[in-house]
Amino acid sequence: MKKASLLMIIGPLFLLGLYVFPLWNIMLGAPQYPDPLGLNIHISGLQGTNEFDIQNIDGLNHYIGMQTLPKPEDMWEFGTFPIIIGIMVAIGVLIGFLGYLGKVSYKWFIGWFALMSTMGVLGMYDFNQWLVDYGTNLDPNAIMKLTNPDGTPMTYKPPLLGHVKMLNFDVTSMPASGGWLMFLGMTLTLTASFLGWKNTKKQ
Amino acid sequence: MKIYNHLLMTMGAALMLVSCGQQNQNSTGALSSSAAEKVYVAPGEQDEFYAFLSGGYSGNLTVYGLPSGRMFKEIPVFSQFPTSGYGYSEETKPMLNTSHGFVPWDDAHHPDISQTNGELDGRWIFINGNNTPRIARINLSTFETEEIIEVPNSAGNHSSSFITENTEYVVAGTRFSVPIPQRDMPINEYKSNFKGSLSFISVDPEHGHMDLKFQLLMPGFNYDLSHPGRGKSHGWFFFTTYNTEEAHTLQEVNASQNDKDFIAAVNWKKIEEYVNNGGGTKMPANYAHNLYDEGTHTATTTMNKEVLTVDPLKVPGAVYFLPTPKSPHGCDVDPTGQYIIGNGKLSADLTVHSFDKMIAAIEGEKFDGEAYGIPILKFEDVLAGQVKSGGLGPLHTEFDGNGNAYTTFFISSEVVKWKLGTWEVIDRKPTYYSVGHLMIPGGNSRKPFGKYVVAMNKITKDRYLPTGPEMEHSAQIYDISGDKMELIYDFPTHGEPHYAAGIPAEILAPKSQKIYRLDENEHPYAVKTPTDAKVVRDGNEVHIYMSTIRSHFTPDNIEGVKVGDKVYFHITNHEQDFDVPHGFAMIGQNTSELLVMPGQTKTSLWEPKQVGVWPFYCTDFCSALHQEMQGYVRVSPANSDVELKWSLGE
Numbered sequence: 001m002k003k004a005s006l007l008m009i010i011g012p013l014f015l016l017g018l019y020v021f022p023l024w025n026i027m028l029g030a031p032q033y034p035d036p037l038g039l040n041i042h043i044s045g046l047q048g049t050n051e052f053d054i055q056n057i058d059g060l061n062h063y064i065g066m067q068t069l070p071k072p073e074d075m076w077e078f079g080t081f082p083i084i085i086g087i088m089v090a091i092g093v094l095i096g097f098l099g100y101l102g103k104v105s106y107k108w109f110i111g112w113f114a115l116m117s118t119m120g121v122l123g124m125y126d127f128n129q130w131l132v133d134y135g136t137n138l139d140p141n142a143i144m145k146l147t148n149p150d151g152t153p154m155t156y157k158p159p160l161l162g163h164v165k166m167l168n169f170d171v172t173s174m175p176a177s178g179g180w181l182m183f184l185g186m187t188l189t190l191t192a193s194f195l196g197w198k199n200t201k202k203q
Numbered sequence: 204m205k206i207y208n209h210l211l212m213t214m215g216a217a218l219m220l221v222s223c224g225q226q227n228q229n230s231t232g233a234l235s236s237s238a239a240e241k242v243y244v245a246p247g248e249q250d251e252f253y254a255f256l257s258g259g260y261s262g263n264l265t266v267y268g269l270p271s272g273r274m275f276k277e278i279p280v281f282s283q284f285p286t287s288g289y290g291y292s293e294e295t296k297p298m299l300n301t302s303h304g305f306v307p308w309d310d311a312h313h314p315d316i317s318q319t320n321g322e323l324d325g326r327w328i329f330i331n332g333n334n335t336p337r338i339a340r341i342n343l344s345t346f347e348t349e350e351i352i353e354v355p356n357s358a359g360n361h362s363s364s365f366i367t368e369n370t371e372y373v374v375a376g377t378r379f380s381v382p383i384p385q386r387d388m389p390i391n392e393y394k395s396n397f398k399g400s401l402s403f404i405s406v407d408p409e410h411g412h413m414d415l416k417f418q419l420l421m422p423g424f425n426y427d428l429s430h431p432g433r434g435k436s437h438g439w440f441f442f443t444t445y446n447t448e449e450a451h452t453l454q455e456v457n458a459s460q461n462d463k464d465f466i467a468a469v470n471w472k473k474i475e476e477y478v479n480n481g482g483g484t485k486m487p488a489n490y491a492h493n494l495y496d497e498g499t500h501t502a503t504t505t506m507n508k509e510v511l512t513v514d515p516l517k518v519p520g521a522v523y524f525l526p527t528p529k530s531p532h533g534c535d536v537d538p539t540g541q542y543i544i545g546n547g548k549l550s551a552d553l554t555v556h557s558f559d560k561m562i563a564a565i566e567g568e569k570f571d572g573e574a575y576g577i578p579i580l581k582f583e584d585v586l587a588g589q590v591k592s593g594g595l596g597p598l599h600t601e602f603d604g605n606g607n608a609y610t611t612f613f614i615s616s617e618v619v620k621w622k623l624g625t626w627e628v629i630d631r632k633p634t635y636y637s638v639g640h641l642m643i644p645g646g647n648s649r650k651p652f653g654k655y656v657v658a659m660n661k662i663t664k665d666r667y668l669p670t671g672p673e674m675e676h677s678a679q680i681y682d683i684s685g686d687k688m689e690l691i692y693d694f695p696t697h698g699e700p701h702y703a704a705g706i707p708a709e710i711l712a713p714k715s716q717k718i719y720r721l722d723e724n725e726h727p728y729a730v731k732t733p734t735d736a737k738v739v740r741d742g743n744e745v746h747i748y749m750s751t752i753r754s755h756f757t758p759d760n761i762e763g764v765k766v767g768d769k770v771y772f773h774i775t776n777h778e779q780d781f782d783v784p785h786g787f788a789m790i791g792q793n794t795s796e797l798l799v800m801p802g803q804t805k806t807s808l809w810e811p812k813q814v815g816v817w818p819f820y821c822t823d824f825c826s827a828l829h830q831e832m833q834g835y836v837r838v839s840p841a842n843s844d845v846e847l848k849w850s851l852g853e
Contacts, residue, residue, distance in 0.1 A: 035781075052718075052779035059753055059780070063827065143828060 014185025065142025106196025603653025
């Protein structure tokens with residue numbers, strides 16, 4: 001149980017990476033952008049992969065009537081996510097300590113993992129909702145109003161995960177370093193739960 | 204003439220056959236490659252070297268890639284350049300100011316890249332204006348001309364602009380001697396009255412700013428070309444001279460009478476010390492110093508009123524003459540600094556002087572008389588060897604860093620490869636035709652990159668499809684990585700390239716700037732956000748603070764301008780994206796367009812002469828909506844009271 005508890009202490013700490021590294025990344029490459037434009041999604045706001053990428057993405061998107069990318073103060077999520085992550089890390093580490101001291105069982109580990117996963121899924125859902133709004137809520141006076149072959153207005157929702165060809169742009173959306181650290185940390189807590197469970201069974 | 208051409212063609216064909224034969228001998232089967240493969244840079248791939256070719260009478264500097272021979276850019280230096288507005292925009296007009304007023308053109312000759320410890324460092328490239336003596340410095344991260352300094356007491360600024368091995372000085376010598384100071388006097392009193400000035404312009408190690416530190420006033424010869432000592436000879440500078448006869452007319456004949464002219468060896472370290480200790484004489488002068496500030500995107504002119512001159516006789520041991528046969532032209536120093544090559548242009552042979560022997564002769568005080576008080580060393584005492592090449596009219600020599608030298612022969616139209624030390628000729632290849640300079644990247648530094656040599660020719664004739672009487676010049680690229688030179692490519696060049704300078708792409712490419720930062724733009728008329736755009740009247744001057752971004756001008760409707768106004772369009776490009784310039788042109792404007800780079804501000808003057816509503820537009824196809832990037836200015840009669848107003852999207 002001590003090994004499991006140590007993993008449970010370490011695991012949530014990996015989530016602290018989210019304060020430095022981006023959670024998600026969307027790259028936009030096109031023939032005239034051999035060095036693609038990139039958007040890093042941090043828990044506290046959006047940043048360009050290169051300094052002027054946000055300005056340049058907004059500049060291109062205005063042709064098709066997309067909104068400008070939100071600033072931290074434009075979305076409640078960027079204020080709330082850092083707090084939630086902080087609380088979750090604190091709770092996770094506390095559970096680990098209590099487990100180490102034998103005060104709580106591995107079930108608390110599973111509980112933390114389940115809660116974190118639920119919130120992750122909710123976060124993804126929220127993120128996807130924003131992507132839908134960003135890609136479909138277009139300015140009716142857009143310079144270029146493009147339609148699909150079936151006559152419906154073309155929309156520009158970036159993919160949540162994976163690659164989509166959008167007009168002249170190749171758009172690729174992937175977890176970024178902060179996201180991978182989070183997954184690693186969560187995997188560690190899952191491992192902690194498993195080890196804790198195995199331990200209990202042995203006894 | 205026809206027979207002659209036939210002969211030449213036969214000779215050419217014969218040589219090609221010979222060269223093919225040799226290639227086969229050297230062949231290593233499947234590993235050997237054809238000339239086409241050697242110069243082919245596939246689509247999307249990049250060249251191995253940058254080559255900066257002087258534009259000669261274009262006044263500019265052109266940038267090419269090696270080995271492809273593709274031209275990347277023409278950098279405006281001494282000539283107005285309507286493509287970008289250089290020399291037309293209010294910001295860059297001062298770059299072309301001189302003591303003779305605004306001079307919109309020059310004859311650009313010898314580019315030289317800055318060095319540290321005798322190796323190319325790629326910070327700046329310098330080039331001389333030959334006609335109205337000037338030296339320019341170009342920044343090699345923006346590839347823009349940043350500074351031009353006029354050289355007083357000079358005429359035909361030809362033995363320029365060569366730099367010392369730590370870029371301490373950029374050196375400019377006069378080809379034509381003149382009265383110093385200039386005065387009204389009979390031309391036929393040239394002899395012993397005219398002087399030749401050699402100017403040492405210091406270069407600030409951090410910013411590159413130039414300052415004319417001192418001028419050496421030499422006898423009235425023609426100082427033709429020069430190169431710095433390097434390694435052991437660092438601290439010396441060598442200048443070829445002709446017209447030691449001091450002829451003032453029909454120089455073609457009268458300046459070609461002496462069997463030997465001189466290479467002047469100047470110990471600039473000694474003179475620098477003399478000057479630093481208060482030596483030299485200040486002389487009234489008037490010369491322009493034009494400096495472009497990257498922060499304000501604006502050039503300013505300062506007129507300097509004094510120059511420090513040095514009489515070589517006042518600094519014992521500072522200057523010596525090395526007799527050199529037959530009106531030497533090129534003056535080249537090998538990578539070790541030991542050999543000084545004088546290319547006697549009316550001779551078949553090359554004269555190579557030894558630096559060690561020169562020092563020994565000076566220490567032994569073995570002089571062969573003097574000229575105007577300057578000691579002449581004995582020819583035999585300083586001679587290291589002579590290259591009996593069999594060519595005619597040697598002009599310039601470059602080095603490959605492997606102990607070989609390559610000399611151009613103008614009259615016999617060829618490049619000759621020979622070995623330093625043994626003076627034996629290893630190979631020779633024809634050029635097409637009448638080659639002037641040649642260039643090996645770093646070929647006049649301590650560390651040449653001896654892979655290619657570029658020969659720049661004076662005569663083109665039948666090399667390309669004919670384009671009437673006037674044609675671009677031709678250049679040839681030879682692969683010199685093997686024992687024998689191999690002609691691998693032939694391409695037309697712009698203007699008349701004299702010298703050139705090459706540098707590995709890996710040194711320059713990574714630091715090439717992509718944009719100017721808008722947040723660092725300190726131009727007094729810049730607008731940082733579109734909401735700051737405005738129009739201000741000051742008497743009959745109207746200042747339009749305008750911004751551009753894909754795909755509109757802010758403002759794009761302007762009213763209240765009157766006939767007789769001086770309208771200044773101050774355009775700030777708000778893009779911060781690589782390779783998104785915006786252009787600006789106004790109908791009927793008596794100047795050129797502007798091409799404004801991202802983050803930059805440029806100003807164009809328009810003096811409307813007719814009442815009406817006149818359009819302006821973006822001249823650079825910036826985006827899909829480029830055609831819509833336009834606007835109107837309403838011009839009212841001079842006495843009207845139409846209110847000044849401006850708008851976008853109203």
